[in-house]
Amino acid sequence: MFYYKLLALLKLKNPQTLFWFYRKNCFKRSGITMKAIRVSKFGGPEVLQYEENVDVPKPKNTEVLVKVMAVGVNPVETFIRAGQYDTELPFTPGTDAAGIVENVGSSVKRFKKGDRVLTVRSRSGAYAEYTAVDEKFVCQLHERLSFDQGAAMGIPFYTAYKCLMFRADAKEGETVLIHGASGGVGTACIQIAKAHGMRVFGTAGSGAGLELVKKLGADAVFNHKEKGYTDKIMAATEGDGVDVIVEMMASTNLQKDLEMINYHGRIVNVGGKGQVKINPGLTLGKECIITGVAILSSSEADVMKMHNAMEDGMKEGWINPCVNKTFPLAKASQAHEEIAHNKGALGKIILRT
Numbered sequence: 259m260f261y262y263k264l265l266a267l268l269k270l271k272n273p274q275t276l277f278w279f280y281r282k283n284c285f286k287r288s289g290i291t292m293k294a295i296r297v298s299k300f301g302g303p304e305v306l307q308y309e310e311n312v313d314v315p316k317p318k319n320t321e322v323l324v325k326v327m328a329v330g331v332n333p334v335e336t337f338i339r340a341g342q343y344d345t346e347l348p349f350t351p352g353t354d355a356a357g358i359v360e361n362v363g364s365s366v367k368r369f370k371k372g373d374r375v376l377t378v379r380s381r382s383g384a385y386a387e388y389t390a391v392d393e394k395f396v397c398q399l400h401e402r403l404s405f406d407q408g409a410a411m412g413i414p415f416y417t418a419y420k421c422l423m424f425r426a427d428a429k430e431g432e433t434v435l436i437h438g439a440s441g442g443v444g445t446a447c448i449q450i451a452k453a454h455g456m457r458v459f460g461t462a463g464s465g466a467g468l469e470l471v472k473k474l475g476a477d478a479v480f481n482h483k484e485k486g487y488t489d490k491i492m493a494a495t496e497g498d499g500v501d502v503i504v505e506m507m508a509s510t511n512l513q514k515d516l517e518m519i520n521y522h523g524r525i526v527n528v529g530g531k532g533q534v535k536i537n538p539g540l541t542l543g544k545e546c547i548i549t550g551v552a553i554l555s556s557s558e559a560d561v562m563k564m565h566n567a568m569e570d571g572m573k574e575g576w577i578n579p580c581v582n583k584t585f586p587l588a589k590a591s592q593a594h595e596e597i598a599h600n601k602g603a604l605g606k607i608i609l610r611t
């Protein structure tokens with residue numbers, strides 16, 4: 259049986275399929291059941307089915323089994339649910355959980371039963387009462403933070419850190435524009451940039467979003483729905499432009515970013531996959547860089563550096579994830595509706611088990 263699956267696997271073109279194949283086929287049965295969200299067909303939020311008799315995954319040698327208390331909901335999970343990624347059915351969605359270690363595999367070194375942890379990936383899926391995660395994707399959760407806050411960290415804080423520190427190589431004293439600062443990644447970016455001595459400009463599209471961005475420490479805030487807001491950003495830099503832009507909606511904003519970026523500036527595309535017309539000539543005189551980030555393709559060494567930075571941030575007090583709304587796990591479909599019809603982001607949406 260395995261041989262035939264392997265043969266089928268070798269014909270697969272997209273490496274992401276490999277990940278989903280691994281996730282589905284390595285799911286070992288333990289005999290104990292749990293409540294979890296299962297997706298058996300692609301579609302709208304209604305395909306997120308709450309099931310009560312799902313097998314609890316058994317951790318492999320290098321894995322930690324986490325009793326999940328809270329789960330972070332990310333926009334990418336709505337795209338996966340809709341079938342926009344090459345994903346094996348059925349599956350349990352989610353990567354970002356916070357909870358307590360229930361059990362560890364025989365070669366796990368960094369964690370023990372009872373540890374408070376957060377996860378940044380999951381083999382078996384995070385929208386569940388238990389999740390099995392390789393220990394390299396697990397980080398200690400400081401007692402200062404709640405489980406809801408821990409669940410808000412995975413993809414958003416690691417993406418924000420990778421953007422600013424690795425992709426943009428942002429430095430103390432530089433001006434960083436967080437273009438879309440009110441959501442999960444944006445609110446994380448503000449906290450990381452401020453902690454590293456950067457001057458932070460943040461945008462939001464609602465009054466409450468602007469207030470939140472200001473409260474988190476942004477030096478100046480701008481409404482990305484207001485006509486002429488980019489002129490105000492340029493005026494705030496006395497015409498120089500900003501050194502770094504973290505862009506949540508590149509498919510709308512990339513040309514504006516090229517106009518606002520300073521000489522030798524760096525624009526990091528986090529979100530926005532559609533097409534956009536730009537004037538590439540603007541990169542010449544400014545010698546600026548346009549790059550992208552993909553958190554799920556981070557190297558093991560980078561993930562470990564990010565764990566260390568996150569543990570420092572939690573301990574030193576500069577990481578304070580913003581939780582906007584919580585839903586029970588059974589209402590995961592409502593959480594996905596909320597993301598799709600959001601009238602103005604205010605941090606994270608969390609599921610509680």
Ligand SMILES: NC(=O)c1ccc[n+]([C@@H]2O[C@H](COP(=O)([O-])OP(=O)(O)OC[C@H]3O[C@@H](n4cnc5c(N)ncnc54)[C@H](OP(=O)(O)O)[C@@H]3O)[C@@H](O)[C@H]2O)c1
Nearest residue numbers: 333438440441442443462463467507529551552553602603
């Ligand atoms: N590349 C990666 O590895 C990676 C990792 C994580 C996330 N992402 C992507 O990054 C994006 C943000 O993720 P998230 O978790 O922060 O989502 P989120 O919590 O839903 O927040 C979305 C953000 O985008 C802002 N936005 C909406 N329209 C905008 C515009 N025209 N210009 C600038 N900003 C605008 C929103 O502001 P208002 O609501 O206030 O208008 C909000 O701040 C999503 O597209 C997500 O899929 C990519």
